[in-house]
Amino acid sequence: MSWLDRLGDWLDTRIGYRELLKEALEEPVPGGARWAYIFGSVLVGCIALQAITGWAMMAYYAPSATTAWASVEHFTFAVYAGWLVRGLHHFGAHAMIVVVGLHVLQVALFGAYKAPREVNWWLGLGLLGITVGFGLTGYLLPWDQKGYWATRVATNIAGTVPIVGKTVQRILQGGPEYGSMTLTRFYTLHIAILPALLVALLAGHLVLFRKHGVTPGASADLKKVDTFFPVQLAKDVGGVLLMLAIVLGLALREHGAPLDAPADPASDYPARPEWYFLSLFQMLKYFPGPLEVVGSIVVPGVAGLYLALLPIWDSVPSRALGPRLRYLAPLFAIGAGVVILTAISVRADARDVPFQKARALATRRAEASISLAKKGIPPDGPLAMLRRDPETRGTALFQEHCASCHRLGELGPEAAKATAPDLTGWGTPQWVLAMMDNPDDPHKFGRTPYKGEMLSLVHPPTDPQAAKTFHPMAEPNRLAIATFLGNEAAEVSDPQHDPAGAKLISVACTSCHRFRGQTDDDDSIGPELSGWGSTAWVRAQIANPGTNTTYRAEALKPERKGHMPRFDETLDAEDVNLLAAWVRSKARSSK
């Protein structure tokens, strides 16, 4: 007798493990082992994977509105193998949803919900609900735009439930609004309450499964019996390994899990739920206003009720599929509905140009956030980090305050809808030359209240009388003026740069424009040209266009409907400064 056997005997007389093992492993599988039976074990594999990766992430996660995104960003990009663990957990969750679906389908097709296994079917439905709960609560935890907006929609749906909705929503959110208390609640559910429920229900599920045994297919040869170990278990292990391989493959291919920009309640975000909720999301679109609750609660509720009542409703003694088809028809209808609605939703988004544009913008914001976070995130959180970043903040301010009239690069309205000059390339000599060529070009002042105020220096005016006295400005002079103004915009440090250009302007332009405060015509509305295009000029123009630093007060008269408003009343000085610097540098660098 080897020492291993002796050790085994010693232990067995004390804890009796051999009996337990025998019980567990030699369970008969009537009709023989089948691949169709693997899904339960694959789910156990999924749960194990989620638990292991989840514990690893818990060690790095900090659940509060200011730290959640930061800690996930850190885990993903700074911790060794962190990205892989997040990827495994993310795609492991997807796998779990898929395998739960397959498991339900197998049990339904084999009629394994029928007496005496009804209670186990109900326990299974409970486990299904818990799985969905894991998906929902886990989605919020990174506190990124994606999770934040998608989960807000979900809790708002809970809020639309008649009578109890408001209370339920408050309890779920930990208050009237989303915040740190929502995160800690979802975190508690995700890592403590749902796992405890899962373990309890799963234990019951397995005990009842062992009590009643496998449900063989209706046509199975019951004379053939395999034992669970090793015949069925080998198939199960194969399934589990395949699941792990797919999850690992996805995690490697996508290099972990996605992380969107930090949750920003003030942003407009193209919110979409995770793919397994897309069908529910799509269904909401078909129920207008007061009927909303039908799509959000009633239809899913009826589907759930059908599943729960299926073992009682289907009283056909046979487990053969044919006679049971009418009872399973709703299940197939639910499956088909989920597939069709998901497909419609995906297709609609793929063809939705504004959605794609918003999605691309969100992706850029996510990339900018992650790149900024590399320098460390301030204690007041990633949103404060973004607010202090000129690039991100500048883009946001431009979008909010300027982009309904001005175009700048990719930002702003469609060219045909812009009602202010296109700022792309503004501040460069090329822009000045184009302006002198045709001030009423649709990209310049052609669609503004100043159309017709400045005449081309190249082409004769349309008025034949005026055309007679018109002399185009010589090209070298135009070039000199453009160069001078380009240098002003470039903030060339020497104030005496290019005296020739300055002289030309003071001679040729001051009949309408101001130049260094001087003009021949105090009634003209031409803007000040000294310092044109500099940060100071832009700052003055944004704060108040009518102070003579840029335009004169005349230029803002109400009859000039659609002129640029002043922003010093709506934006604080810090934002005006930031926006001015951003607009100037963006305009100069965009083509």
Place this chain on the structure above:
Amino acid sequence: MEHSGDDSSSDRRVALKVIVAVGSVIFVGGAAAPSVAVALAPALTKSGGGEKWIRVARLSDLKENEPRRAGVISDMTDAFTRYAKENLGAVWLLREGDHVRALSVTCPHLGCGVEKSENGFGCPCHTSAFDITGKRVAGPAPRDMDSLETRIVGDGADRIVEVQFKKFRQGVPEREEIG
């Protein structure tokens, strides 16, 4: 029952048992390896090093033979958070002419804060005692108090004491910097 029988069936069962055993090991290993790596990452990642001088006092505020405690305040990154002007720790400063001796307040024994005593310094936790230069006199401390490099910058009345703040492993006889 089909499985009770011939040799080929029993060979098949052995093969299946091997598949189950090997497969289980692969699954557990594959599922757990990245998480274990993440859990052990703090022990595997090297950190520390770098030279940073932090101003801690004005030279004129320090007197001979009168140690003064000074907080060390500087920018700090804790995991994902970047703090501006955070308390990093503290040092005892002792002026010796135009030079300043800096001793970490962290007891080299088990990390309590060393306080000033009648003849030097003492640890309130396990009563290790040190003389005014930080030399161990009594108690369980395995080494002298940790001295830190200092330098004086500026001229005249505005001369500033800067210290190169470092932390050392506790409970061992040799000084060993920790990240």
